Amino acid sequence: MTVRITDLAQAEAYVASVGLDVSALAVIVAEALGEDLGGRGVLPTGTGKGVDVTSVATIAADAVATAELVARRPGVVAGLPVAAYVLAVVLTSVVGSPGPFVVEVLADEGDRVETGDVLVRVDGGTRALLTAERVALNLLTLTSGVATATRAWVDALEGTGARVRDTRKTTPGLRMLQKYAVRVGGGVNHRLSLADAALIKDNHVLAAGGVVPAYERVVAMFPDLWVQVEVTTPEQAEAVVAAGATEVLLDNMSLATMTEVVTSLKGRARFEASGGLTLASAASVARTGVDFIAVGAITHSAPILDIAMDLV
Incomplete structure (x- = not known):
């Protein structure tokens, strides 16, 4: 048109x-x-x-x-x-x-x-x-x-049910445009800023004394906010989902470990894979059952x- x-x-x-x-x-x-x-x-x-x-x-x-x-x-x-x-x-x-x-x-x-x-x-x-x-x-x-x-990742994930999701690894001052471009390419956006959603990462976990205390402090202060929790082990995933988390980021896990976590907690939370992902491995990662694959490279590289x- x-x-x-x-x-x-x-x-x-x-x-x-x-x-x-x-x-x-x-x-x-x-x-x-x-x-x-x-x-x-x-x-x-x-x-x-x-x-x-x-x-x-x-x-x-x-x-x-x-x-x-x-x-x-x-x-x-x-x-x-x-x-x-x-x-x-x-x-x-x-x-x-x-x-x-x-x-x-x-x-x-x-x-x-x-x-x-x-x-x-x-x-x-x-x-x-x-x-x-x-x-x-x-x-x-x-x-x-x-x-x-972004479209290259979307094509690589076709038929798996997983979606490619962006990060905040964007060019300063141009995040709005780059995240818009991700949507045009068929991907989905993660949070736009530090203020509109919470992502509890490893340093937050260390500072709070554990993954569950970190999660509980965020939801206590911001009960209506979307919250995602990064975990590196199945034990952390089990604990934080039991505490009420519904969005879990699986960081640098092997395919076998991701499959174990997603299978055991299926239906209780949505899962996102992150860390060391490539186009060649995208479909294999998606077949673990994760809902999203986080790819910083679609904006920063x-x-x-x-x-x-x-x-x-």
Whole structure:
């Protein structure tokens, strides 16, 4: 389905339609444009700070062009609303961006794309297009890379019933976008922040004097909060489930041990495997009966999906 955008309000509506927070994205984009333009956001025109000096020097203020965002490699695309928003912001803010503009998004979020596929076509001021290029591509290639990496894990787990889940191992300032990309790729999100859910890890267990005391202290202080407990032995798993835990993270356990734990506690809790997982081992881990597989690599180590902007 083609999405056609001719003003900033439409771009904002497109962002909101995929469940992204427009205000939060505005901050991310303003900071990113600020990095490129030597200040915060799209600054007033001039020479040097606040403008793309190369484009101002080489391109007439009234020049217009058509540009296409084109996939250079196969993958899963995510972040098209983000790229469209960046383009709309710059096309409505940069002096020397004359008249109306049109951004046409030609692919859907989550599409598998091939080399040469045109994802976005945009008509507008040439200076503005080239000013927006890098920020739009940086965000689009990052999120598409995360979606592509996630889809590889989803494919590896097909038929097992287990889901791939992300972590907080994200790029500072871009967690919202990377976790969104995980969803587009077919994965599910773990907590967004330290405040919205509790994850009791080994250091919490040591500080509290045991896995059960740690769990009991969390639920006593935050009785309505989602709580997950990390365990490293079957004994810890048995004890914390007996104490009431319904979400258990099995950390660096062997396949045999995970199978033992899940089989013995089936129906009493949901289980997530974590630590040392690979695509090659994903299906074997899933067959232990775990509900989720935690993969930090889909955010912290995903290569970008190569996408370029071409003037046509």
